[in-house]
Amino acid sequence: MHQFVDGEWVAEYEATNEDGEFDRQETTFRNWVGGEGVREGEDPDPDAAFPVEAGRYHLYVSLACPWAHRTLVTRALKGLEDVVSVDVVDPYRDEDGWQFTPEKAGCTPDTVNGFDYLREAYVAADPDYTGRVTVPVLWDTEKGTIVNNESEEVMRMLDVAFDGLATRDVDLYPEGDRDEVDRVIEEIYDPINNGVYRAGFADSQTAYERAVGELFDALDRWDALLGDQRYLAGDRLTEADVAMFTTLIRFDDVYHTHFKCNVRKIAESPNLWNYLKELYQLPGVAETVDMDHITEHYYTTHTDVNPKRIVAVGPDHDFTAPHDRDRLGGGPPGALSPADD
Numbered sequence: 291m292h293q294f295v296d297g298e299w300v301a302e303y304e305a306t307n308e309d310g311e312f313d314r315q316e317t318t319f320r321n322w323v324g325g326e327g328v329r330e331g332e333d334p335d336p337d338a339a340f341p342v343e344a345g346r347y348h349l350y351v352s353l354a355c356p357w358a359h360r361t362l363v364t365r366a367l368k369g370l371e372d373v374v375s376v377d378v379v380d381p382y383r384d385e386d387g388w389q390f391t392p393e394k395a396g397c398t399p400d401t402v403n404g405f406d407y408l409r410e411a412y413v414a415a416d417p418d419y420t421g422r423v424t425v426p427v428l429w430d431t432e433k434g435t436i437v438n439n440e441s442e443e444v445m446r447m448l449d450v451a452f453d454g455l456a457t458r459d460v461d462l463y464p465e466g467d468r469d470e471v472d473r474v475i476e477e478i479y480d481p482i483n484n485g486v487y488r489a490g491f492a493d494s495q496t497a498y499e500r501a502v503g504e505l506f507d508a509l510d511r512w513d514a515l516l517g518d519q520r521y522l523a524g525d526r527l528t529e530a531d532v533a534m535f536t537t538l539i540r541f542d543d544v545y546h547t548h549f550k551c552n553v554r555k556i557a558e559s560p561n562l563w564n565y566l567k568e569l570y571q572l573p574g575v576a577e578t579v580d581m582d583h584i585t586e587h588y589y590t591t592h593t594d595v596n597p598k599r600i601v602a603v604g605p606d607h608d609f610t611a612p613h614d615r616d617r618l619g620g621g622p623p624g625a626l627s628p629a630d631d
């Protein structure tokens with residue numbers, strides 16, 4: 291894998307530490323549309339350096355990436371499609387990093403800057419940039435720079451800062467549940483969201499077994515909890531569910547096989563499976579899921595994990611099959627109920 295060092299695109303960086311454990315890099319661009327208060331759920335500040343405006347901000351995403359996917363699901367649930375635009379990179383990533391290949395199904399050109407590679411956006415934002423070129427990227431078309439490339443924060447901005455421009459009345463960071471939402475997002479990050487990568491990229495048996503053990507302990511805990519609680523933070527749908535969804539939807543097709551997270555499938559955990567189907571069936575969500583991009587990306591890009599680049603075919607789940615979540619109290623906001631769609 292390649293990355294920038296002082297604005298130079300250089301070969302090979304170590305993704306694991308000396309114990310063979312996967313180390314995810316800290317993200318660099320951490321500005322807030324609407325100002326820092328948005329992080330705590332405050333209304334956006336009109337005098338912020340990056341003020342909230344329709345049509346000004348743009349997302350660069352990969353449909354394969356679970357972190358980028360969080361921003362797409364949030365944008366869809368809130369109905370922000372006409373407010374924040376999106377371009378989609380090629381799911382296959384080689385030594386040039388993420389690339390725009392509009393001729394490929396599901397991919398777009400860079401409609402904002404006309405770049406061929408996403409890395410051009412990073413050096414346009416910071417000519418001396420050091421670090422990886424990751425998705426998602428929230429781009430400001432007016433200042434011509436990256437606002438933020440940390441999915442958790444972009445998700446919060448779309449939810450809170452852009453709420454006034456949303457076409458659906460959906461609040462994924464509801465007052466009264468905020469501490470719990472933050473707590474759950476943090477709790478699931480290491481063992482689950484990043485846990486699948488810690489298992490898949492482990493360079494030693496010990497690191498792999500530790501990651502898989504922690505992953506399935508956490509999944510089993512949530513499976514039990516979701517037996518009598520509708521969503522992760524209680525009876526309301528929140529950002530924590532978006533964060534969980536993008537890992538669960540990839541699990542059986544990719545993480546189970548490619549990353550050796552094969553203790554059991556999500557479809558074999560009854561509550562997680564029904565919970566996953568409910569989230570998939572919320573308005574706008576299915577349209578954000580591209581299983582071809584997801585499988586192509588993982589199986590062909592990580593040649594150290596899968597040298598022959600053969601894409602596993604299974605298991606072909608039907609995420610539209612009925613779920614049993616209506617037996618529990620709570621439910622999605624009215625704006626997401628089938629009658630309102």
Ligand SMILES: N[C@@H](CCC(=O)N[C@@H](CS)C(=O)NCC(=O)O)C(=O)O
Pocket residue numbers: 291292317354355356357358422423424425426439440441442
């Ligand atoms: N902390 C970041 C992580 C994003 C991330 O690691 N994205 C991956 C794709 S799933 C990527 O772009 N990797 C490219 C690389 O590491 O070179 C976030 O949550 O936004």
